[in-house]
Amino acid sequence: LERFGQDPRTVCLVRLALTSFHLGDGATAAERCAEALEASAGVGHEYTDVYVRMFAAWYLAEAGREDEAAQLVDRMPAATPNPMASIARAQFTGWARSRRGDPASGARLLREAQHEAHHRGPQMFEPFTLILLAHSCLAAGDLSEALDAALAARAIAASEMPFHLP
Numbered sequence: 001l002e003r004f005g006q007d008p009r010t011v012c013l014v015r016l017a018l019t020s021f022h023l024g025d026g027a028t029a030a031e032r033c034a035e036a037l038e039a040s041a042g043v044g045h046e047y048t049d050v051y052v053r054m055f056a057a058w059y060l061a062e063a064g065r066e067d068e069a070a071q072l073v074d075r076m077p078a079a080t081p082n083p084m085a086s087i088a089r090a091q092f093t094g095w096a097r098s099r100r101g102d103p104a105s106g107a108r109l110l111r112e113a114q115h116e117a118h119h120r121g122p123q124m125f126e127p128f129t130l131i132l133l134a135h136s137c138l139a140a141g142d143l144s145e146a147l148d149a150a151l152a153a154r155a156i157a158a159s160e161m162p163f164h165l166p
Contacts, residue, residue, distance in 0.1 A: 006048040010040040014055040021059050033059050037072075050082040057092045058128065070096035087116045087125055095132045103139035110136055114149075124161060127153040 013036035021029035033056050040052040053072050060069035069092040076085050094109025110133040117126040130153035137146035 006051055007040065007043045007045055010036050010043060010048055010052050011055075013039060014052045014059070018055055018059045018062075021063060026063070029059060029063070046077060046080060047082055050076050050080050050085050054082075054084060054088040057088060061092055061095055061132070066092070066096040066099045083120055084125060087113050087120070087129070090116070091125070091129050091132065094136065098132070098136035098139060103136045107133060107136040107140055107142070107145075127156045127161060130156070 013032050017029045017032035017036060020026075020032060036052050037056055040049045043049070053076055057069035057072045060066070060072065073085070073088045073092045076089070090109045090113035094106040094113060096106070097103075097109065098106030110129060114126060114129045114133055117129050130149045134146045134149035134153065137143075137149060
């Protein structure tokens with residue numbers, strides 16, 4: 001905590017969960033995510049807990065468990081030193097709303113999250129937020145905004161974060 005400002009073990013576990021999911025190993029992803037959340041709760045360090053919850057929510061959203069993702073970030077402290085917390089709340093709550101059948105409301109929250117991510121960074125959250133926004137806009141029938149969001153996500157990924165390209 002003193003050296004890195006967060007607990008490296010729990011951070012590595014949750015990022016391993018997301019990576020394992022992207023590599024097609026859902027069982028390992030679920031195990032590492034649960035392990036990271038449990039370990040983070042045991043550390044008792046708010047910044048670490050918020051960080052782990054955000055990445056766990058990312059994994060859960062990509063795994064089709066968007067309601068769990070929204071619940072996870074909703075339980076983060078309202079006043080937290082992590083500036084990404086408000087972005088994560090809007091992003092994962094918006095995505096859950098879209099998937100539950102209210103894509104217009106979900107897209108509004110995702111636009112807020114994307115705007116904040118773009119202006120407050122770090123940019124690694126912006127492409128994923130844009131991808132979720134594209135899906136939500138498509139479901140809401142706004143093909144033009146869906147395409148714009150998808151192209152913006154691709155442009156950011158191509159120039160700055162090629163791991164987002166797939």
